[in-house]
Amino acid sequence: MPYRTIIEPFRIKSVEAVKFTTREERREALVRAGYNVFRLHAEDVLIDLLTDSGTGAMSAAQWSAIMQADESYAGSRSFYRFESVIRDLTGFAHVIPTHQGRAAEHILFRTRLRPGQVVPNNNHFDTTRANVEAEDVEALDLVIEEGRVPGLIHPFKGNMDLGALERLLETRGERVPLVMVTVTNNSGGGQPVSLENLRGVRRICDRYRKPLFLDACRFAENAWFIKTREPGQAGRSPKAIAQEMFSLADGCTMSAKKDGLSNIGGFLAMNDPGWAEAARNLLILTEGFPTYGGLAGYDLEAIARGLEEVVEEEYLRYRIRSIEYLGEKLIGADVPIIRPPGGHAIYLDARALLPHVPPLQYPGIALANELYLEAGIRGAEIGTVMFGLRPDGSERPGPMDLVRLAIPRRVYTQSHVDYVAEAVIAVAGLRGRMRGYRIVSAPKTLRHFTAAFAPLE
Numbered sequence: 001m002p003y004r005t006i007i008e009p010f011r012i013k014s015v016e017a018v019k020f021t022t023r024e025e026r027r028e029a030l031v032r033a034g035y036n037v038f039r040l041h042a043e044d045v046l047i048d049l050l051t052d053s054g055t056g057a058m059s060a061a062q063w064s065a066i067m068q069a070d071e072s073y074a075g076s077r078s079f080y081r082f083e084s085v086i087r088d089l090t091g092f093a094h095v096i097p098t099h100q101g102r103a104a105e106h107i108l109f110r111t112r113l114r115p116g117q118v119v120p121n122n123n124h125f126d127t128t129r130a131n132v133e134a135e136d137v138e139a140l141d142l143v144i145e146e147g148r149v150p151g152l153i154h155p156f157k158g159n160m161d162l163g164a165l166e167r168l169l170e171t172r173g174e175r176v177p178l179v180m181v182t183v184t185n186n187s188g189g190g191q192p193v194s195l196e197n198l199r200g201v202r203r204i205c206d207r208y209r210k211p212l213f214l215d216a217c218r219f220a221e222n223a224w225f226i227k228t229r230e231p232g233q234a235g236r237s238p239k240a241i242a243q244e245m246f247s248l249a250d251g252c253t254m255s256a257k258k259d260g261l262s263n264i265g266g267f268l269a270m271n272d273p274g275w276a277e278a279a280r281n282l283l284i285l286t287e288g289f290p291t292y293g294g295l296a297g298y299d300l301e302a303i304a305r306g307l308e309e310v311v312e313e314e315y316l317r318y319r320i321r322s323i324e325y326l327g328e329k330l331i332g333a334d335v336p337i338i339r340p341p342g343g344h345a346i347y348l349d350a351r352a353l354l355p356h357v358p359p360l361q362y363p364g365i366a367l368a369n370e371l372y373l374e375a376g377i378r379g380a381e382i383g384t385v386m387f388g389l390r391p392d393g394s395e396r397p398g399p400m401d402l403v404r405l406a407i408p409r410r411v412y413t414q415s416h417v418d419y420v421a422e423a424v425i426a427v428a429g430l431r432g433r434m435r436g437y438r439i440v441s442a443p444k445t446l447r448h449f450t451a452a453f454a455p456l457e
């Protein structure tokens, strides 16, 4: 094709109006929300980049599959379609539907972990870490050194530090029940993991006889990065690359709210029949019968179709380019972000932007709130509020202080993204006036969702 412009590979059949508010209305809404954007009414948000989870637009094919769904309690036709699509993609023998990703994590961890153990991952995401720690197990992040430095360019910043994994298994191997790798690495910036690195993790797991599980929420975005960045992979289809990624693991947890292109749902999949049996027994207790697992038949249909659409080349080319496009504009204006841009979001480096706000005064909260106040854009802090609280109740700076602008799939157009870029650049120009925050009230786990803050003078 001779043209350089990468267009949205769809046209729009149904639209939803967004609400415009005044700065004063947003100021009042923020006060009512305890200065925590999670607590805003979504209606008061103009462009909602809080998360890419469950916020995507479904295709006409998904909506029509929904009408074809079989709502039988047991043995529904929609389950068998769901199972066959996932078996074809992942190769895993046992496919267990769950209402979302964290339910799959809970079932895996509750059935496999014992107090005092250690689970290594490149980076645990918030709910994954919390579900590990809920079993009195240590959640250990072993991402490569480059993955911890926001401005440093590396094609696979999500890679696992193989030396560190090997040392862990050598010294404390008997306490490690399984190894996890998150693709793409969400809390590290939506950064991909290479096939070469996954093969390395597999070799180490084989040597120490440890099962390997993928946290596969954004597997298709990861496959696209492999196709475009890893030597020798350019000629393969994203689906073939994804199939190889899964073939290197023994199982996966999946939130279908991301690369399942669905508004709800997830699954746990694995090869070991004994592990699967224990998981299904807990599933029946907490989620539902094994052929629906907390989902409606129509959700199973939407996910099955979504998993087929998400590996289409035209979709992934547009998806990854749309994030990169926003990243290029911000980099061009010297706004500090995690580089290179990841697969589902731009991560603003609030610690670098606001050096006068120390981590324990939450620079990510300061920046997220200013962005909402100025432009009606909602992002999410991924920093000291999310990751700074230790299981013993003490607090320390998170690994980074970021504000994630997550782009919902197939929802916003290029002009929305242009507006976001313009607004972020303007807000970055106001950096001098932003002040830190203190916590007024917060729960003991996953505090970022519900904490209330107050601005410091």
Ligand code: F0G
Pocket: 050, 051, 052, 053, 100, 101, 102, 103, 125, 127, 128, 182, 186, 215, 217, 254, 255, 256, 257, 265, 266
């Ligand atoms: N693992 C990763 C890497 C995730 O990003 C998420 C969710 C989960 C597991 C849990 O899945 O929400 O379906 O229970 N991440 C969302 C986000 C919420 O905003 O990044 P879930």
